[in-house]
Amino acid sequence: MLSKEVTPSRIVKYLDQYVIGQDEAKKILAVAVYSHYRKIATVRDKGVIAKSNVLLIGNSGTGKTLLCETLSGMLGVPFVTGNATSLAQTQYVNEEIEAILLRLIDKAGGDVAKAQLGIIFIDEIDKLKASKTEARVTSGESVQHALLKIMEGAPVKLKGDIFLDTTNILFICGGAFVGLENIMSKTHGYGFIATSDSDDQNILDRLNKRVKPTDLFEFGLIPEFTGRLPVVASFQNLSKEMLVRIMSVPKNSIYQQYTEIFRAEGVELSIGQRVFEQIAEIAIEYKTGARSLRGIFEELMTPILYVVPDNRDIFKVEVRTLFEEPLYSRKPPATT
């Protein structure tokens, strides 16, 4: 069970070390996880709890998978990730789902009771949309039905006569839901009501931004499925400033990684603010969120890493802009 010290604000603080922005999604997720375990603790023995599984929606590369993986690193509960795309590509959906549950038991060190209080993150859930045109091995819709069974909390019989009760397992689903915005802009009509009261406007804005079950239904998730994902957290598109911070601020940011590599060679690496901005600008054009940052950054580093190891006299490398040659500072040759 979740330890007493884990509160929503502590969860968010931990996530902040690795995930830039997405404050609202962090809060929603933190509270959902916290209240899930509090509910189990208080309603124990009194019957079934109303589970609040979470759906994370946001464009590609905005941090959905990162957020969940980071979360899994801090909670002291078994946590596994499954991928809906692979579920849609196999003939053996039930076996694949069983495999996810078995991995959860594994994560719980073989303790079934502990696994029954775990978290399952299913990524790329939008790939299960019902499709009338595409031929697939398994239809997304039938995978949704298969997942429903474990989300509902039926006891599942696994290999080796293990029974796993999924009632108290929390499900987090994530997906980019490309095209959902168009659906929302069609169906969310309140936006045109004029009001002078800014509070009212705020409420309207929030309603307009809120993803409704009917939107998800129109997208291609069956109603029973969306019905089991009552908590929805939307991810923001990353701004240039956020992209710049992603490269340099988090504990394991790409800049810090390279700084370490160079330091190990006895070389100081200095990258100007403008470089980060230029990389962010290119990444925005690529429209893959933060995903392309690493590639662009590594491309910048390649010629430098090619030169530095052979030149022991270099002690500092400075990059001022993407399109200028890096400046190499060298120790003066030893005179005898």
Ligand SMILES: Nc1ncnc2c1ncn2[C@@H]1O[C@H](COP(=O)(O)OP(=O)(O)OP(=O)(O)O)[C@@H](O)[C@H]1O
């Ligand atoms: N908010 C963020 N803070 C820090 N790093 C981020 C953030 N968003 C994305 N990244 C970086 O971009 C990479 C891709 O992000 P992630 O895998 O979380 O995207 P996603 O939202 O799951 O996208 P997709 O819908 O394509 O699966 C991460 O590994 C991370 O390095």
Ligand SMILES: [Mg+2]
């Ligand atoms: Mg992802």
